[in-house]
Amino acid sequence: MPELDAPTLQRGLDAFRARLGQADLAYLDACVHCGLCADSCHYYRMDPSLENIPARKLDLIASAFRRHCTVLGRLGLAGRELDPELAKAWLDAVYGRCSLCGRCSLNCTVGIHLPRIFRAARAALAAMGMVPADLQATVDNSLRHGNNMAITREDWVETVQWLEEELQAETGDPGARIPMDRHGAKILFTVNPREPKFFPLSLQASAKVFWAAGEDWTLASEGWDLTNYGLFNCKDAEAGAITQHLVDAMARLGCQTLVIGECGHGYASARWEGPEWLGRTFPFQVRSILELMDEYLEQGRIQVDPARHPHPVTLHDPCNLVRHGGLCEPQRRVLRRTVTEFREMAPHGAGNFCCGGGGGQLAMGRYKERRLQAGGMKARQIQATGAHTVVAPCHNCIDQLAELNKEFKLKVQVRTVAELVADALILPSPTGAP
Amino acid sequence: MRAVLLSGAWCALALGAQLAAVLARPKKPLFAPAAGRAGAGVRYAFTGAMVPWAKESVRMNPGSYALGMVFHLGVFAAFASLAWPSRPLAGLSLAGAAAGLGLLGKRLAMPHLRGLSNTDDFLSNLLVTGFTALAGLASLVPPAQRLLPWAATALLVYIPLGKIRHCVFFFLSRYHLGAFFGRRGCFPPSGGHHA
Numbered sequence: 001m002p003e004l005d006a007p008t009l010q011r012g013l014d015a016f017r018a019r020l021g022q023a024d025l026a027y028l029d030a031c032v033h034c035g036l037c038a039d040s041c042h043y044y045r046m047d048p049s050l051e052n053i054p055a056r057k058l059d060l061i062a063s064a065f066r067r068h069c070t071v072l073g074r075l076g077l078a079g080r081e082l083d084p085e086l087a088k089a090w091l092d093a094v095y096g097r098c099s100l101c102g103r104c105s106l107n108c109t110v111g112i113h114l115p116r117i118f119r120a121a122r123a124a125l126a127a128m129g130m131v132p133a134d135l136q137a138t139v140d141n142s143l144r145h146g147n148n149m150a151i152t153r154e155d156w157v158e159t160v161q162w163l164e165e166e167l168q169a170e171t172g173d174p175g176a177r178i179p180m181d182r183h184g185a186k187i188l189f190t191v192n193p194r195e196p197k198f199f200p201l202s203l204q205a206s207a208k209v210f211w212a213a214g215e216d217w218t219l220a221s222e223g224w225d226l227t228n229y230g231l232f233n234c235k236d237a238e239a240g241a242i243t244q245h246l247v248d249a250m251a252r253l254g255c256q257t258l259v260i261g262e263c264g265h266g267y268a269s270a271r272w273e274g275p276e277w278l279g280r281t282f283p284f285q286v287r288s289i290l291e292l293m294d295e296y297l298e299q300g301r302i303q304v305d306p307a308r309h310p311h312p313v314t315l316h317d318p319c320n321l322v323r324h325g326g327l328c329e330p331q332r333r334v335l336r337r338t339v340t341e342f343r344e345m346a347p348h349g350a351g352n353f354c355c356g357g358g359g360g361q362l363a364m365g366r367y368k369e370r371r372l373q374a375g376g377m378k379a380r381q382i383q384a385t386g387a388h389t390v391v392a393p394c395h396n397c398i399d400q401l402a403e404l405n406k407e408f409k410l411k412v413q414v415r416t417v418a419e420l421v422a423d424a425l426i427l428p429s430p431t432g433a434p
Numbered sequence: 435m436r437a438v439l440l441s442g443a444w445c446a447l448a449l450g451a452q453l454a455a456v457l458a459r460p461k462k463p464l465f466a467p468a469a470g471r472a473g474a475g476v477r478y479a480f481t482g483a484m485v486p487w488a489k490e491s492v493r494m495n496p497g498s499y500a501l502g503m504v505f506h507l508g509v510f511a512a513f514a515s516l517a518w519p520s521r522p523l524a525g526l527s528l529a530g531a532a533a534g535l536g537l538l539g540k541r542l543a544m545p546h547l548r549g550l551s552n553t554d555d556f557l558s559n560l561l562v563t564g565f566t567a568l569a570g571l572a573s574l575v576p577p578a579q580r581l582l583p584w585a586a587t588a589l590l591v592y593i594p595l596g597k598i599r600h601c602v603f604f605f606l607s608r609y610h611l612g613a614f615f616g617r618r619g620c621f622p623p624s625g626g627h628h629a
Contacts, residue, residue: 022459023610030603035547036491050549107491111608275465326619
């Protein structure tokens with residue numbers, strides 16, 4: 001923790017002020033402390049203490065705003081000075097007790113978009129050098145190595161080559177390819193580094209779907225990591241630099257569409273935030289692989305046999321993909337075709353609970369206990385469905401769900417959408433006809 | 435009545451200045467292509483998103499929601515009764531005062547809500563509840579008639595200084611929330627997926 005002297009605190013305040021636009025000022029002036037947001041927060045549901053109420057977290061920030069940014073505050077009549085104690089309270093509130101899931105926003109009686117304010121506070125903490133070290137290390141890895149797990153180019157390429165051999169063996173098609181750096185391919189597919197590192201079969205599943213659909217696609221040897229933890233440390237310059245890796249890969253390979261693998265924050269970063277960080281509209285489309293799989297099935301480019309998944313399946317909604325990303329239906333349409341029995345969680349869609357792994361929580365060891373406790377809400381939801389398999393179109397969520405699986409003895413399988421689709425594929429015949 | 439008018443002018447000017455300061459902030463241009471329409475999101479934010487069954491927070495707390503609605507109706511009725519005194523408005527004002535007391539009681543009784551509360555929360559409630567109560571009683575109890583302008587004055591003076599200024603910023607907040615989620619194609623929700 002850096003020394004929080006006056007110049008440091010001033011830097012934080014300046015960074016905070018710089019983030020405040022018209023919407024933020026309205027939000028900071030609108031909370032009535034009705035407290036009805038409390039139960040919308042998974043942290044509060046699992047630990048009903050004052051510090052976990054979204055309005056309380058907001059108030060810690062709004063009080064400094066009132067002191068430093070309003071007439072009454074400057075006269076010493078309102079708010080609370082941003083001192084080291086309050087800065088630490090911000091840190092605890094916006095990193096330690098919030099996954100930026102935004103469920104409180106939808107349940108706010110006034111309509112305050114709380115994660116926006118929490119992000120402004122994170123930006124202030126970043127300016128004060130208070131980003132949790134392990135989260136910052138993840139960002140630094142992306143900046144230095146081009147991916148957040150510091151996987152070397154050689155390892156990445158070798159892994160893909162190995163997976164290509166596996167794909168050929170699985171499909172019986174010696175022509176099945178996982179293209180790397182194919183110039184002019186229609187699609188550049190990007191993945192979470194967890195896939196080559198820990199879940200190679202997940203990447204193989206996506207490749208199998210592309211192969212079955214006859215897609216014109218490629219991976220990139222550089223600029224292949226879809227993750228962007230700059231979304232969580234709220235240093236926009238760093239987030240923009242990480243986004244630039246993808247933009248550069250698109251330009252280098254001349255692809256038309258950037259396809260984001262199954263990842264909530266990766267999708268939000270590339271689709272929604274990236275153009276804002278870089279201050280320009282991309283000359284290409286950004287889409288999720290979920291949309292593509294939905295189209296393949298709709299257009300008959302792939303066919304699936306739901307009997308391959310006879311057990312009940314439920315779906316987790318990653319916050320950045322669904323609540324904040326607007327992608328709610330494609331994955332549902334895919335699963336309804338792919339499995340025998342699809343069971344929705346209650347609630348589901350935009351109202352679904354966060355798994356607890358969002359907001360960079362998985363990269364911050366110091367909050368692990370709280371993260372798992374808060375994930376109890378998701379565990380209850382899963383148990384209530386009685387499902388055998390939980391599908392999560394996000395590798396961060398999958399990591400959290402895997403931990404919840406152990407912690408709460410859920411005895412479920414946790415898989416991606418592509419994995420289920422790949423397993424259910426009715427493979428094309430060797431002649432190319434399905 | 436002059437005090438009421440003067441305090442009303444102060445309230446309007448101060449709130450207007452606060453609103454102007456917020457609106458003066460330049461809007462950043464957005465570069466990500468929209469997936470939906472901001473306008474549709476704003477419409478939803480002020481309609482579908484506000485119906486009681488749209489939010490889990492309301493479904494779980496129907497009593498608080500009802501008290502809040504009656505409280506706000508009472509405030510509007512009380513202000514209307516300053517210009518057009520009538521029995522229905524007096525009745526609504528009294529109902530609003532009762533709801534205000536109910537919300538105050540809830541704030542005091544529930545530990546998490548008490549912990550969340552500050553002086554402004556209590557003062558705001560007392561000023562509004564007092565004003566609505568006096569507006570409701572004005573036609574029945576002569577002392578209430580005399581006190582009403584002073585209660586209105588105190589309330590109007592305080593509005594721009596505390597959380598009652600949400601009477602303005604509520605609308606701006608919902609507008610921005612609706613525009614944000616509308617542009618991203620999240621509002622209105624598809625397939626009936628409410629919060």
